[in-house]
Amino acid sequence: MASEIPRLPPSGIKVIVVGAGFAGLAAAIECDRKGHSVTLYEKVDDINEITRIGDIISFDPNGSKAFERWPGVIDAMEAIARQTTWLDLYHHEGKFVTRQSFAHEKTWGRRINGHRGQLHDIIYRHAVARGIDIRLGKRVEDYFETDDPPQAGVVIGGERFVADVVIAAEGVRSRGRKIVLGFDENPKSSGYAVYRAWFPSDDVAKNPIIKHLVVNGDTHQGFIGPDIHFLASSIKGGKEVNWVFTHIDDGNIEESWQFPGKPEEALKYLDGWCPIVHELVKATPPGRLIDHKLVYRDPLPTFISPRARITLIGDSAHPFLPTSIQGASQSIEDGVVLATCLQLSGRADIPRALRAYEKIRYDRVHRAQAMGPKTRERWHKADWSQVWKTPEMIHLVREPWLLNFDAEKDAYDRYADVVSALEPPRAKL
Ligand SMILES: Cc1cc2nc3c(=O)[nH]c(=O)nc-3n(C[C@H](O)[C@H](O)[C@H](O)COP(=O)(O)OP(=O)(O)OC[C@H]3O[C@@H](n4cnc5c(N)ncnc54)[C@H](O)[C@@H]3O)c2cc1C
Known part of the structure; x- marks a missing residue:
């Protein structure tokens, strides 16, 4: 071969x-x-x-x-x-803001x-x-x-x-x-860490608050808030789902790619955020959550x-x-x-x-x-008074x-x- x-x-x-x-x-x-x-x-x-x-x-x-x-x-x-050829962006409290299309990039590769x-x-x-x-x-x-x-x-x-x-x-x-x-x-620490998860979407498909993310094929969305962005997507025709959010690193995690995270800890950073992100975090099966310190040089x-x-x-x-x-x-x-x-x-x-x-x-x-x-x-x-206009x-x-x-x-x-x-x-x- x-x-x-x-x-x-x-x-x-x-x-x-x-x-x-x-x-x-x-x-x-x-x-x-x-x-x-x-x-x-x-x-x-x-x-x-x-x-x-x-x-x-x-x-x-x-x-x-x-x-x-x-x-x-x-x-x-x-x-x-x-x-997907797009990213749907939301305010962290749940209101839709904008769809960014990547369709025109097809000619780039x-x-x-x-x-x-x-x-x-x-x-x-x-x-x-x-x-x-x-x-x-x-x-x-x-x-x-x-x-x-x-x-x-x-x-x-x-x-x-x-x-x-x-x-x-x-x-x-x-x-x-x-x-x-x-x-x-x-x-050195970048000052940020990231929670990340990837898992089969069976339970998500049964949850009325988040099933729209997986039942109609692949999706891609981002929720934007102060000091945090939360990205979620579904893949393989919606059969698998993943989410990731960056948060300020308060120094409680190791410099390891695979440090296990706890959904209840992750939720503490998302106080006041919309039910979609809460339900996604709660739907994460045990052992599927990673808390990862972002190191930098x-x-x-x-x-x-x-x-x-x-x-x-x-x-x-x-x-x-x-x-x-x-x-x-x-x-x-x-x-x-x-x-x-x-x-x-x-x-x-x-x-x-x-x-x-x-x-x-x-x-x-x-x-x-x-x-x-x-x-x-x-x-x-983000200055939301401007973002809603543009x-x-x-x-x-x-x-x-x-x-x-x-x-x-x-x-x-x-x-x-x-x-x-x-x-x-x-x-x-
Ligand atoms: C949380 C996070 C999310 C990211 N998401 C994206 C993304 O969505 N898109 C994107 O483009 N990039 C992303 N990146 C960046 C991307 O993952 C890296 O830039 C890229 O994978 C770099 O790969 P690398 O091969 O240089 O290093 P690594 O992937 O770290 O590979 C290094 C390899 O070297 C081996 N090794 C280490 N020491 C030794 C040794 N002494 N002897 C022999 N072997 C050794 C390791 O076992 C490993 O296999 C992300 C990074 C992070 C931290």
């Missing part, structure tokens, strides 16, 4: 990828497409530890472009994705909103089908790079593994940041190591807040651009590839990152520069100019 999947002739470039999240898998697949030889190390022993958890995640057209180039992937995703674990599983299975060397149960302890020979590597269980280039895609608590920054620093001065043989991608390089709706898409773009730059530089000049990758990605990814807090403020601090004020910002974008084409188009404008390498440490 692996040989039937199209890829460029072998480039001779040996790549180590650390982490099998969206960023790591996308980088591995894109490197394989470009003919590089990939070994991926992931710390979990069983991929189900990643693919069975999670709830709603969105890929916008700029991220989904890559999936269209991976045989079978976009169709498999669309089959399990939410079938596909939007995929679905269960994070299930979408992840589709990508993982595609990576396996390509024959990528994925080693589970391998926790990277450290990174290194050398001039002679010119290479980079990782340490696992005290053993050193080397390649021409190492891609650190281990998420927001990345160890790769130390060799890039030259010091250790911890992620300030923008890094660079994504690449002093010898430019190790690079950060995805949340390792630039963690996103959910309101940007771009974290996953940007992590896919990272892999696309990096694999392309490696193709264009060739094995003889890996540092040039990494420096071009950084140059191409840096401004764009930080512009996208900055949109998270902006949307949050637009919702949480409801579009609370529409999500959907800008063509961000969404109608093909990262691969852009990298091919700009590589030569970017390389010719590169400054001399920074001093080696």
